[in-house]
Every structure is written in structure tokens, then in C-alpha cells.
Amino acid sequence: MTLPGPNPIVRNLDSTGTISVQVPPLKSGKGPREILFFAIASEIAKTRSIFLLLDENLTISQVRALLISAFPPLEPLLPCCALAVDGVIARDSDLLGPASTIAVLPPVSGG
Amino acid sequence: MAKLLREPLEGFEAQFATPDPACGARVMFTGLVREDTNGATTCALEYDAYEPMAIKAMEDIEAEALKLFGIRRALVIHRVGHVLVGQIGVLALVESGHRKQAFAACEWLMNEVKKRVPIWKKDIGPNGEIWQHPLSGSLNPQSPGSP
Numbered sequence: 001m002t003l004p005g006p007n008p009i010v011r012n013l014d015s016t017g018t019i020s021v022q023v024p025p026l027k028s029g030k031g032p033r034e035i036l037f038f039a040i041a042s043e044i045a046k047t048r049s050i051f052l053l054l055d056e057n058l059t060i061s062q063v064r065a066l067l068i069s070a071f072p073p074l075e076p077l078l079p080c081c082a083l084a085v086d087g088v089i090a091r092d093s094d095l096l097g098p099a100s101t102i103a104v105l106p107p108v109s110g111g
Numbered sequence: 112m113a114k115l116l117r118e119p120l121e122g123f124e125a126q127f128a129t130p131d132p133a134c135g136a137r138v139m140f141t142g143l144v145r146e147d148t149n150g151a152t153t154c155a156l157e158y159d160a161y162e163p164m165a166i167k168a169m170e171d172i173e174a175e176a177l178k179l180f181g182i183r184r185a186l187v188i189h190r191v192g193h194v195l196v197g198q199i200g201v202l203a204l205v206e207s208g209h210r211k212q213a214f215a216a217c218e219w220l221m222n223e224v225k226k227r228v229p230i231w232k233k234d235i236g237p238n239g240e241i242w243q244h245p246l247s248g249s250l251n252p253q254s255p256g257s258p
Contacts, residue, residue: 036161038159038160038161038229038231039159039231039233039242039244040231040242040244042159043242080244084161084164084229087163087164087167103161103164103229105161105229106231106242106244107244107245108225108226108227108228108229108230108231108245109225109230109231109232109242109243109244109245110158110160110165110189110201110224110225110228110229110230110231110232111142111189111200111201111221111224111225111230
């Protein structure tokens with residue numbers, strides 16, 4: 001499986017195994033970030049976790065756009081989702097920085 | 112200390128009840144899986160959670176409750192995984208000197224858990240499965256009504 005756009009998928013960590021491995025040479029400030037999907041986002045993305053190579057100077061808004069380019073079916077849901085960067089809710093204007101994990105969190109429904 | 116547990120919560124109520132002589136009130140909320148959801152039949156719920164963040168959020172809520180209401184103890188325990196109708200999905204416990212603060216704090220605890228903790232439930236019924244995602248109460252800082 002090859003995903004569209006310039007954004008390279010590193011690999012799928014789902015129990016079904018590897019989808020693809022495509023690791024370009026790393027540049028300064030650009031490294032693999034684990035993207036976690038939960039609940040309906042996980043079902044739509046058809047995975048719980050992937051790695052994407054993302055530059056630390058990206059804003060969260062740009063990360064959202066890249067996620068949509070990698071997973072077009074997420075487009076209707078993603079505006080309703082929070083993104084947590086290393087466990088902390090991020091604003092769209094925040095820079096990604098050196099974070100290692102980005103979680104896609106649909107509106108919560110616990111209790 | 113907040114907990115997320117995969118095993119049934121039935122029987123946990125007794126473990127909560129450690130006597131504190133300063134407390135004259137103990138309020139416990141037990142959230143059960145209900146069979147009817149807006150006219151649709153539920154057989155079970157499947158809870159998903161971003162576990163490290165969910166535990167941190169529940170601990171933050173417990174700590175805030177102690178300060179806001181002057182209570183002596185606050186505890187939230189939530190299930191993850193498959194929970195059948197009639198089984199316990201969540202427990203919230205508050206102990207305080209007097210009942211007024213205990214009732215108010217317990218209700219506040221549950222409201223905050225529903226708004227702020229990254230836990231989701233999928234409704235499993237005879238005709239299919241559907242994730243419950245409210246339109247308000249999102250964690251998204253860009254969305255209206257977010258904390």
C-alpha cells in the first residue's frame with residue numbers, strides 16, 4: 001500500500017503487520033512520530049498506530065492536513081478531533097517540536 | 112488514585128470503603144450499562160481509552176475535586192474493554208465531613224470525567240455497532256464548549 005502525497009509512511013504497527021516501509025534519509029528536525037488513533041478514528045484509519053516522518057517546524061494545523069492527505073476518509077471527522085502531542089492537548093497554532101507521539105482523539109464519551 | 116481496569120468492577124465497592132474517622136459522608140456513584148439508548152437496544156459497550164492520558168486526566172480531576180469541595184477523598188475507576196448490560200462501567204467515590212459537599216463533588220467528578228477524559232464507548236446492539244461521540248464536550252481546544 002502506498003499512501004498519496006509527499007508524506008512518507010514508515011510502517012504500520014497494527015497486528016496485521018507491516019503495510020509498507022519507505023524511509024527517506026532523515027534531515028535535521030525531521031523524524032518519525034508515532035500517530036495513535038482511537039475509537040472511531042481508529043476504525044476509519046483502519047489502524048491503531050503508524051509512524052510518519054514529520055518536521056518539527058510543522059504546526060498542528062499542518063499535521064491535521066497531512067493526516068487527511070494520508071487518510072482521506074478521516075477528513076469529515078478530524079475537525080472534531082483533538083490532537084494530543086506527547087499526552088497534552090495541542091492548539092492548531094502550536095508547533096509540533098520534538099514530540100514523539102501524536103494522538104488523534106475524537107470527542108470523548110466515557111462514563 | 113484513578114484506575115482503568117479491564118476486569119469487572121463488581122465487588123470493588125467494598126474495597127473502597129476504608130474508614131476515615133474524619134468523614135461523616137461517603138457518596139458512591141455506580142455507572143451501569145443501560146439496555147436502552149434513545150430507543151435503541153444495547154447489548155454491551157466497548158470502551159476504548161488513551162490509557163496514560165486518561166489516568167492523568169482522572170487524577171487531575173480527583174485532585175481538583177479535593178480543592179474545590181474541601182472533601183477528604185475522591186476516586187474514579189473506569190472500565191475499558193467489553194462491558195455487558197447491567198455491568199459497571201464506572202465508579203466514583205467521594206468521602207467528606209458532611210454530605211452536602213460529598214453529593215456535589217461526586218456529581219462534579221462524573222461531569223468532568225465525561226467532558227475531559229479520553230475514553231470512548233461503542234454501543235453494541237442486535238443491529239450493529241456505533242461509536243458514541245457527543246457533538247459537545249470535545250477535548251478539542253478549537254471547538255466550542257471545550258474545557
